[in-house]
Amino acid sequence: MSLEIEDLRIAIRGRTVVxxxxxxxxDGDRLGLIGESGSGKSLTALAMLGLLPxxxxxxxxxxxxxxxxxxxxxxxxxxxxxxxxxIVFQEPATALNPVRRVGAQIGESxxxxxxxxxxxxxxRAVKLAARVHxxxxxxxxxxxxxxxxxxxxxxxAIAAAIATGPRLIIADEPTxxxxxxxxxxxxxxxxxxxxxxxxxxxxxTHDLAVLARxxxxxxxxxxxxxxxxxxxxxxxxxxxxxxTAALAAAAYATSFVGAPVASRPLPAGTPVAxxxxxxxAPVASRP
Amino acid sequence: xxxPLLSARGxxxxxxxxxxxxxxxxxVHHALVDVDLDVDAGEIVAVIGESGSGKSTLARLLxxxxxxxxGQVTFDGRPVVAGPARNLRWLRAGTGIVLQDPYASLDPxxxxxDVIAEPLRALKVPGDHRRLVADVLTxxxxxxxxxxxxxxxxxxxxxxxxALARAIVHRPRLLVGDEPTSALDVTVxxxxxxLLRDLNATLGLAVVLVSHDxxxxxxxxxxVVVMHAGRVVESGPTGAVLDDPRHAYTRGLVAAVPRLPVRxxxx
Numbered sequence: 001m002s003l004e005i006e007d008l009r010i011a012i013r014g015r016t017v018v019x020x021x022x023x024x025x026x027d028g029d030r031l032g033l034i035g036e037s038g039s040g041k042s043l044t045a046l047a048m049l050g051l052l053p054x055x056x057x058x059x060x061x062x063x064x065x066x067x068x069x070x071x072x073x074x075x076x077x078x079x080x081x082x083x084x085x086x087i088v089f090q091e092p093a094t095a096l097n098p099v100r101r102v103g104a105q106i107g108e109s110x111x112x113x114x115x116x117x118x119x120x121x122x123x124r125a126v127k128l129a130a131r132v133h134x135x136x137x138x139x140x141x142x143x144x145x146x147x148x149x150x151x152x153x154x155x156x157a158i159a160a161a162i163a164t165g166p167r168l169i170i171a172d173e174p175t176x177x178x179x180x181x182x183x184x185x186x187x188x189x190x191x192x193x194x195x196x197x198x199x200x201x202x203x204x205t206h207d208l209a210v211l212a213r214x215x216x217x218x219x220x221x222x223x224x225x226x227x228x229x230x231x232x233x234x235x236x237x238x239x240x241x242x243x244t245a246a247l248a249a250a251a252y253a254t255s256f257v258g259a260p261v262a263s264r265p266l267p268a269g270t271p272v273a274x275x276x277x278x279x280x281a282p283v284a285s286r287p
Numbered sequence: 288x289x290x291p292l293l294s295a296r297g298x299x300x301x302x303x304x305x306x307x308x309x310x311x312x313x314x315v316h317h318a319l320v321d322v323d324l325d326v327d328a329g330e331i332v333a334v335i336g337e338s339g340s341g342k343s344t345l346a347r348l349l350x351x352x353x354x355x356x357x358g359q360v361t362f363d364g365r366p367v368v369a370g371p372a373r374n375l376r377w378l379r380a381g382t383g384i385v386l387q388d389p390y391a392s393l394d395p396x397x398x399x400x401d402v403i404a405e406p407l408r409a410l411k412v413p414g415d416h417r418r419l420v421a422d423v424l425t426x427x428x429x430x431x432x433x434x435x436x437x438x439x440x441x442x443x444x445x446x447x448x449x450a451l452a453r454a455i456v457h458r459p460r461l462l463v464g465d466e467p468t469s470a471l472d473v474t475v476x477x478x479x480x481x482l483l484r485d486l487n488a489t490l491g492l493a494v495v496l497v498s499h500d501x502x503x504x505x506x507x508x509x510x511v512v513v514m515h516a517g518r519v520v521e522s523g524p525t526g527a528v529l530d531d532p533r534h535a536y537t538r539g540l541v542a543a544v545p546r547l548p549v550r551x552x553x554x
Contacts, residue, residue, distance in 0.1 A: 036472040037443070150338070179337035180499065184543035206473065209545035237550055250474040256502040256544040258530060283533040286523030 001065050001084060001167030001200050002027045003048070008060040008070075010043050010224075012053060018043050019224035020060070027065075027167075030194065030201040032211045032218030032232065034247070040224040041204050045170050049087060050077030064168065082113035086161030086199075090173035092153035096145040103129070103141025106159045113164060128159040132189060151182035155189065162193055169194060172204045187213055208236065208251040220244045290364060291325040292493050293349065293461055298322040298358035300344050318344045320517040322358070328460060329491045333498055333508035333525065337540070341517040342497045346465050349495065350382055351375055362461070372409075380410050383454030385447070387466035392450055393438040399424070400434035403453045412457050423456045427482060444475035448482070455486060462486070465497045480507055501544050505529055513537045 003025040010018035018040040025031045033041040046052050048062050048069065062069040064084060069077065081087070089095040096105055106128050107121030116124065122141060129137035132155040145153055154174060161169060171190065175183040191214060194201045205211050211218055212232050219229040220243065228241040236252075239245040300319040307314065319341040326332050336342045347353040349360055351369040360367040362378055369375075383406075386392045393402055403420045406412075412419070421431035427448040438446055447467065454462055464483070468476040480503060486492050498504055504511055505525060512522040513534065521534040532538045 036474065180501070180545075181337065181539055181543040183545075187545070207545070208473075209547045212548055213545050233548060236548060246474050250477040251547055252550065253477045254473060254480065254500075254502045254506070255547050256505055256529075256541075258505075258541065258544075258546070282519055283521040283537075285521070286527050 002063075003168060003200060003202070004061070004063040004066075005044070005048075006061040006063075008044060008047060008062060009058070010040075010047055010052065011057045013055045017224055018047070021221070021224070021226050023219055023226065023229070025200050025202060028198050028200055030203065030215040030217070032215035033202065033204045033221060034206065034208065034211055034218050034235075035221035036206060036247070038223075039221040041221045042172050044221070045087070045172050045202060045204055048170065049081050049085060050074055051081075051087075079113065082109045083164055084166055085168040085170060086164070086166040087170040087172065088154070088157050088161045088174045090176045092150065092157045092177075093145065095157055096153060098145055100144075101141065102143050102145065102148070102156050105145075106141065106156060106163055108160065109164050124163065125159070128163055129156075131162075132156075132159045132193075133185075134159070149182075150178055151186065154178060154182075154186055158186075158189060158193065162197065165197065166199060168200045168202070169197075170202045170204070173206065175210060176205070176207070183210070190214060208232075208247065209255050212236070220247065289328075292328040292330075292363060293324070293326040293495070294361045295322060295324040295345075295349065296359050298324075298345065298348055298360065299356045300341075300348060300353065301356045317517050319348070319355075322514075322517075322519055324349075324512060324519075326461065326493055326495055329487070329493055330510065331487055331494045331496065331508045333496045333504040333511045334514060335498055335501065335504055335511055335540075336514035337499055339516070340514040342514050343465055344517075345514070346384075346463050346495065346497045350384055350463055351378055376410060379406070380412075380457060381459050382461045382463065383457070383459040385450050385454045385462065385464045385467040387469050390438075390443070390446065390470075393446055395438050397438075398434065399429075399436050399438070399441075399449050402438070402449060403434075403456050406453060406457050410457055419456060420452075423452045426455075426486070427452045428478075442475075443471055444478060447471060447475070447479055451479075451482065451486075455490070455492065458490070459492070461493045461495065463495045463497070466499070467496070468500065468503060469498075476503070483507065501529065501541065513540070 005021060005023040008018055008021040021044055035041045047058055058070055060070060103122050103125040106125035110116040110124055111121045125141050126137045129140055134140050134152060134155050175186050178186060203214050216232055218232050218235060219226045222243045228244045235244055236248050239248050298319055299321055302316045302318055303313040304316055322345060334342045334345060348355050351367050354369040363381060367378055400420050403423060404416045407416045407419060420434055424431050424433055429445060429448050468479050484507060487494055496508060508525045511525045511528045513520050515536040521528060521537045529541060532541050
């Protein structure tokens, strides 16, 4: 699904927070949005789905496959959210409803937007749970979010986001709240699902190393504006804008450097913490 | 060889969990199991691990913010025993702590001066407190003018500098940082790392850095202690452990960290 954003402006209670953002994403393409806190990257995504906080005003244009979204009613935007776009947020603990079973939440959009019965939706939820590598899918659908680990909750959120086979997937810092070994599995899952479905992907992050893992092209946001848009490799190697240069320099000054640990690749999607350790005994300390 | 500044032996912390059924036994969670740790004066040691590894529990026990179920901590040769503040003044005078979230750790009603001067008052440090606060503000890169500001007037990075200033204003010999850069933007994170390194070099401050951020640890720590499920699974010089991890858990951890593409200029 193609996405065209033109001169998007968002003000919250009179304060401009997104100030003329233009982006375009072709059908099946991936685009990263990167920037520091307050740069406007999350609000840009929320605007597409009509999920902005009360008191927000939006102008400009957001077109999904040529259909204008700005100015539509909440009801129409809800239909877009349910059928055509799936979104995964940073914190699955708050994005999921704590008092509803996992399976009901995975299947919810199928019931609302495609008329599935409770039973059909649950059957589908079991399949989706298996697809996102949740353990024991037949039983996990009857559990509540608090009974799951953070990584498992994020897999539930992904299953719910892809349930209707959306043509656009939006991910807003989907691994920021997770441990690094869990993050690796979730990023693998995203990569795999987006490739398999051929959906377009808008991936929002503040982490350039995560960005480089998932997308080839990204837009840099600062103070509510797109300051640069280019291949991630170019943003890192030859940034054109001073803000991008500062981001890249800081990333190289703080992120991990090292060859991959070659001899022991992890099976995709397996959280390290749950694997039996080769030897539970600690390794002798080196002087 | 001189004795370490900080030493922990056989440290363990169990937590009683709620009963599974009425009248049943309390299950016990072993948050920390038999941990040994030595930190020399002026040394930077990182404790790494993921959620639930016990690294924050360890940090709390080192500073007597919690009481171990078993084991012993000594600081500067004296046993550390959690208890009333008056019994711990010597420990507070020798140590400082910085936590993850600079928004939560600064009282919004206090001006920066009062936040930073608080340990000076509590520890009855002699001298001109106004002067000491101005000096430490300069040292953390904020400048004495900031003393009159309220926390809400500061950015996240500036707040973390204030938290650092408060942690070192009384000239401790050991700083414990529990994820001090996790809540910060990447450009600010780089500045705080540089500041910590400067404080270590110029003040001879020993640092115990609790972190899940392997990039930070790799650049900053001389020695690293890897924790998993409440135990130390591996420890040694940072380069040796991170370049050639020996324990299965450490190998998985290092393998999972996303890398930036190598820049030709870095080769």
